[in-house]
Amino acid sequence: MTTFAPSDYQPPASRNAVKRVRHYGAVVPALLAAAIALLPIAVVLAIALSGDGSDWPHLIQHVIPRSTATTLWLLALVAAGSASIGVTSAWIVVAYDFPFRRTLAWMLVLPLAVPPYLAAYAFAEFLHFSGPVQSAVRSVFGFVTPRDYWFPEIRSTEGAALVLSMVLYPYVYLTSRVVFIMQGRNIGDVARTLGAAPLKVLRRVLLPVARPAIVAGVALVLMETLNDIGASKYLGVQTLTYSVYTTWLNRSSLEGAAQIAVMMLVIVLAVLLMEQWARRRQRFHVGRATQIKSHPPRVRLSGLRAAAATLATALPVSLGFGIPVYIFGDYASRRLYQFTDPDLAEALVNSIMVATAAAIVTVFVALLLIHAARLDRSRPVAIATRLAMIGYALPGTVLGLGLLFALARIDNTVDALARDLLGVSTGLIFTGSAAAVVLVCSIRFMALAEGALRGGIEKLPPHLDEAARSLGRSPTRSAVGVMLPLLKPAVLTAAVFVFVDTMKELSATILLRPFGFNTLATSVFEDASRGAVEDGAMASLAIIATAIVPVVLLSGALMRDREANL
Amino acid sequence: MSIHTSRHTLSRLPAAALAASIAFVPFAAAAADTVNIYSYRQPDLIKPLLDAFTAETGIQTEVLFLESGIEERIAAEGSNSPADLIFTVDIGRLQGAEDAGVTQPVVNESINANIPAHFRDSEGNWFGLTTRGRVVYASRDRVEQDTITYEELADPKWEGRICTRSGQHVYNIALFASMVAHHGAEYTETWLEGLKNNLARKPDGNDRAQAQAIYAGECDIGLGNTYYVGLMQTNEKEPEQKEWAAAIKVLFPNSEDRGTHVNISGMALAKHAPNRDNAIKLMEFLASPTGQEIYAEQVFEYPVGPGAEASDIVKGFGEINPDTLPLEEIAANRKTASELVDKVGYNDGPSS
Numbered sequence: 033m034t035t036f037a038p039s040d041y042q043p044p045a046s047r048n049a050v051k052r053v054r055h056y057g058a059v060v061p062a063l064l065a066a067a068i069a070l071l072p073i074a075v076v077l078a079i080a081l082s083g084d085g086s087d088w089p090h091l092i093q094h095v096i097p098r099s100t101a102t103t104l105w106l107l108a109l110v111a112a113g114s115a116s117i118g119v120t121s122a123w124i125v126v127a128y129d130f131p132f133r134r135t136l137a138w139m140l141v142l143p144l145a146v147p148p149y150l151a152a153y154a155f156a157e158f159l160h161f162s163g164p165v166q167s168a169v170r171s172v173f174g175f176v177t178p179r180d181y182w183f184p185e186i187r188s189t190e191g192a193a194l195v196l197s198m199v200l201y202p203y204v205y206l207t208s209r210v211v212f213i214m215q216g217r218n219i220g221d222v223a224r225t226l227g228a229a230p231l232k233v234l235r236r237v238l239l240p241v242a243r244p245a246i247v248a249g250v251a252l253v254l255m256e257t258l259n260d261i262g263a264s265k266y267l268g269v270q271t272l273t274y275s276v277y278t279t280w281l282n283r284s285s286l287e288g289a290a291q292i293a294v295m296m297l298v299i300v301l302a303v304l305l306m307e308q309w310a311r312r313r314q315r316f317h318v319g320r321a322t323q324i325k326s327h328p329p330r331v332r333l334s335g336l337r338a339a340a341a342t343l344a345t346a347l348p349v350s351l352g353f354g355i356p357v358y359i360f361g362d363y364a365s366r367r368l369y370q371f372t373d374p375d376l377a378e379a380l381v382n383s384i385m386v387a388t389a390a391a392i393v394t395v396f397v398a399l400l401l402i403h404a405a406r407l408d409r410s411r412p413v414a415i416a417t418r419l420a421m422i423g424y425a426l427p428g429t430v431l432g433l434g435l436l437f438a439l440a441r442i443d444n445t446v447d448a449l450a451r452d453l454l455g456v457s458t459g460l461i462f463t464g465s466a467a468a469v470v471l472v473c474s475i476r477f478m479a480l481a482e483g484a485l486r487g488g489i490e491k492l493p494p495h496l497d498e499a500a501r502s503l504g505r506s507p508t509r510s511a512v513g514v515m516l517p518l519l520k521p522a523v524l525t526a527a528v529f530v531f532v533d534t535m536k537e538l539s540a541t542i543l544l545r546p547f548g549f550n551t552l553a554t555s556v557f558e559d560a561s562r563g564a565v566e567d568g569a570m571a572s573l574a575i576i577a578t579a580i581v582p583v584v585l586l587s588g589a590l591m592r593d594r595e596a597n598l
Numbered sequence: 599m600s601i602h603t604s605r606h607t608l609s610r611l612p613a614a615a616l617a618a619s620i621a622f623v624p625f626a627a628a629a630a631d632t633v634n635i636y637s638y639r640q641p642d643l644i645k646p647l648l649d650a651f652t653a654e655t656g657i658q659t660e661v662l663f664l665e666s667g668i669e670e671r672i673a674a675e676g677s678n679s680p681a682d683l684i685f686t687v688d689i690g691r692l693q694g695a696e697d698a699g700v701t702q703p704v705v706n707e708s709i710n711a712n713i714p715a716h717f718r719d720s721e722g723n724w725f726g727l728t729t730r731g732r733v734v735y736a737s738r739d740r741v742e743q744d745t746i747t748y749e750e751l752a753d754p755k756w757e758g759r760i761c762t763r764s765g766q767h768v769y770n771i772a773l774f775a776s777m778v779a780h781h782g783a784e785y786t787e788t789w790l791e792g793l794k795n796n797l798a799r800k801p802d803g804n805d806r807a808q809a810q811a812i813y814a815g816e817c818d819i820g821l822g823n824t825y826y827v828g829l830m831q832t833n834e835k836e837p838e839q840k841e842w843a844a845a846i847k848v849l850f851p852n853s854e855d856r857g858t859h860v861n862i863s864g865m866a867l868a869k870h871a872p873n874r875d876n877a878i879k880l881m882e883f884l885a886s887p888t889g890q891e892i893y894a895e896q897v898f899e900y901p902v903g904p905g906a907e908a909s910d911i912v913k914g915f916g917e918i919n920p921d922t923l924p925l926e927e928i929a930a931n932r933k934t935a936s937e938l939v940d941k942v943g944y945n946d947g948p949s950s
Contacts (some may be wrong), residue, residue, distance in 0.1 A: 095940050161814040161816060177815040178815055283933045437674050463675055559640075562642075564829075
């Protein structure tokens with residue numbers, strides 16, 4: 033039946049018939065997963081609503097205005113810092129050829145392996161009066177006391193922005209580099225053959241095309257900045273997250289703390305909307321472009337310009353990765369005996385197990401959510417799957433508390449039922465088990481996996497799997513058989529992001545873990561919290577080393593794979 | 599329902615993950631001869647003490663170190679909670695655990711005989727084991743006086759010369775709360791304002807960093823706990839910390855009048871302690887003069903009991919004359935103290 037109708041004419045009957053098909057097999061599990069992810073957030077919301085608001089006169093008068101301003105300023109600085117570092121280094125690496133380019137291309141990802149709280153400590157030590165930098169300044173200029181000269185203060189909002197930018201820019205670097213590689217080598221070449229200089233190509237052609245990828249990377253950076261407590265507390269920056277803690281712990285008001293956390297979700301929603309807006313404006317499909325398997329040459333730099341390119345790309349690596357490794361390597365070199373400490377080995381195994389499990393669970397659930405949202409284009413499903421991501425922006429302890437209360441309620445209900453019906457006690461099944469740690473990390477980092485996967489899908493030609501479906505495959509089978517293989521790089525990226533962030537995760541893990549279960553991050557914290565970060569140096573290096581492996585693999589895979597989807 | 603889906607999800611994972619998830623089945627909550635401890639004190643610090651207990655009684659101990667949220671965790675776990683004992687520093691947290699209803703009273707003659715009444719809850723919900731003074735670290739070179747008062751720290755003569763850690767840190771909150779208890783909120787606000795204006799820089803770092811700053815010449819006066827001096831003096835791995843310790847002298851504020859502000863570390867019996875008898879045995883051991891001495895020596899603190907002695911290093915700091923203000927009053931004024939810190943903008947550092 034091929035009647036040609038005006039575009040605004042839609043035959044009601046047939047349209048309804050198509051719409052009626054609900055894919056319960058995909059939608060119901062997805063909605064369940066979304067409900068589990070939203071459970072701790074719902075608990076936090078309930079705690080917030082149970083408060084009587086008695087904290088607010090104080091909060092409004094003395095806390096919120098200041099900490100909101102600090103938080104927004106920090107977010108703005110980190111966004112600017114990470115975007116400019118990430119985009120510039122990605123562009124230099126893709127467009128030019130210079131000494132050490134190949135090495136630097138993967139080394140630029142390394143700071144991602146450094147937890148922000150360790151970076152903050154390392155920067156503060158490195159730039160301290162008795163650290164190497166100021167000592168050198170003094171010996172060159174002949175100063176003696178700190179009152180003889182001015183030196184920028186790392187323990188400030190700007191200092192925290194520097195530290196966070198230096199360890200978080202790789203998100204932007206990774207997302208924009210892939211676009212530069214794929215789009216740049218194609219659209220960019222067209223512009224170049226028309227006579228445009230590389231820089232002009234970047235500004236006029238590539239930046240607009242890469243904008244969704246850049247914004248996606250910046251959104252991740254902003255969420256990590258918002259939920260950070262370790263770095264900002266250490267550097268004395270009083271963010272909203274910081275006031276969540278002081279309200280809870282010093283003024284004994286968990287309700288007030290939950291209310292601030294809920295208020296912070298407004299900022300998150302703004303970030304998510306910004307990201308969606310940036311993506312909607314530019315959908316592009318790499319599939320077609322990658323059919324051109326040419327390798328256009330990079331512009332070869334020489335002399336001073338080559339040296340400048342090497343320096344410019346080496347700088348972020350030496351700051352974000354070099355400084356922490358230098359500081360902790362120095363401490364660790366005086367504690368080599370820790371290397372054979374069985375506790376360290378056990379913590380390493382625990383970290384890897386939790387991170388692997390969280391990566392698998394999170395990627396699986398994120399795929400499920402995206403698949404359901406693609407099949408069922410109804411609003412409620414779209415909103416539910418989107419909302420499942422906001423756990424990322426809550427401070428880890430708050431999310432952990434929400435999950436703790438929810439799991440404990442479930443465990444105690446099951447236990448009461450079992451006692452009544454069977455006369456046996458099941459005890460606490462989930463609360464205080466490593467499974468709770470995996471669950472909280474999966475919920476916390478769902479947004480990372482979802483962002484990477486969604487980015488990958490949007491770059492594929494649309495309706496690819498629909499072709500398979502038109503040939504009689506079921507929606508889920510065509511998604512698994514057709515889409516999944518094409519999404520391999522995006523799946524890898526998502527898994528690596530979650531693995532690395534779980535390796536670094538501290539605040540939710542420490543709250544929910546069982547007896548005798550230390551991860552590398554919790555054992556570092558044990559030492560740091562009694563003022564002896566030095567003793568945690570070996571575990572710190574182990575976190576960084578373990579996170580490096582997948583980060584480097586990922587960077588290499590994305591570099592090689594011209595069909596990369598992130 | 600949630601449990602069901604989680605299992606369902608796990609069952610669809612590759613074999614490796616499944617194997618890992620089997621390892622994640624929660625640990626058996628209570629073996630026969632065990633005491634489970636939820637602790638804000640680092641396991642390394644209490645290990646010698648717990649080892650001595652195990653050697654004496656054969657009872658094993660398990661420690662779960664938490665950063666925050668012990669009360670919430672025990673409350674959520676309810677009657678199935680594996681926690682027997684709570685270990686923490688700071689009166690605010692001990693009182694907080696009692697207020698949250700996660701402790702139970704212990705009335706035990708041997709414990710009460712070893713811990714003076716003003717270092718334990720009147721109903722036995724918590725017990726202090728060691729005390730630490732919040733003292734002034736003063737530069738040996740640049741500060742001449744050998745006595746000082748907390749009140750004096752607001753004197754303009756110290757302008758640009760004082761360093762402290764964050765005003766919202768529990769140690770400072772307890773000190774400020776004791777100021778509120780002694781002098782009222784109004785006085786304390788003015789005093790905090792003065793202290794803030796005397797700061798050399800924004801409050802940051804830990805107590806050790808204040809000694810480091812004095813050593814470096816950034817400031818002349820710092821606030822810190824007594825035991826950090828011992829930790830720095832004996833730090834063999836980072837010997838430069840010995841130099842920091844050597845650059846400062848410990849002044850016990852108000853030693854000539856109302857006494858130096860002290861805070862405690864202590865223990866409480868968890869409400870649903872599954873191993874109650876063993877836990878009480880451990881409490882008796884900790885309260886005994888031997889237990890207090892091992893603990894106090896390990897952490898460079900003062901034992902609370904009259905029968906126990908401080909270690910030689912701790913005695914070397916000088917004589918402490920502790921403030922006799924009831925600890926409950928400090929706990930009761932923490933909220934006010936925390937609000938005043940926000941109100942004067944203490945953590946923003948000196949205004950100029």
